[in-house]
Amino acid sequence: MISNFLRPGETVRARGGTRSGKRGVVVATAAGRTKVRFNGTSGTRWVRTGNLTSTGSGSLSWILPVKAALVLFLVVPGIRFVIVHLWTHGGLDGFATALGIQMGQAALAWGHLFTTDPLGALLHLGFLGVVSRLMHW
Structure with missing residues (x-):
């Protein structure tokens, strides 16, 4: 789905799963999954792209x-x-x-x-x- 296309550096919010409601930054994307560094954590985690929504406050708003x-x-x-x-x-x-x-x-x-x-x-x-x-x- 084209609305779920996320770019590295974009700010997202998780919905569903163990990280529901947490904000993070996209690090990488591959095959319907997105690697996100969530706020308050030291590592990154792969999440299904469908479980993320863009918050619109990414670095590409220009x-x-x-x-x-x-x-x-x-x-x-x-x-x-x-x-x-x-x-x-x-x-x-x-x-x-x-x-x-x-x-x-x-x-x-x-x-x-x-x-x-x-x-x-x-x-x-x-x-x-x-x-x-x-x-x-």
Whole structure:
């Protein structure tokens, strides 16, 4: 079940079993079981993932706003392109051609960026890699 997916570092509460009601931190997950370090204990214990609920106070509470900002960052230019095309042409006539031309110009711009500023191009590719990693977190 996707709602039971827990990540290391996430804060959870046990329900059912000998540790019912206790809070802990996820250490590892494997095959429907989660290794948790409960508060007040020195060791870790494997617990069925179905017996845990996330308390929402984990270290990843910042990921949802970041993902929303990244989606806007990636989607807004495309929406702007469509709106400008509709405004200037009064419809979708020639949209595929305009999109193809724009993609060709973007490829040429990348080639130009790599030849004139290779460090800037590598930094931009690194940024896109971080964006990609955050979107799959």
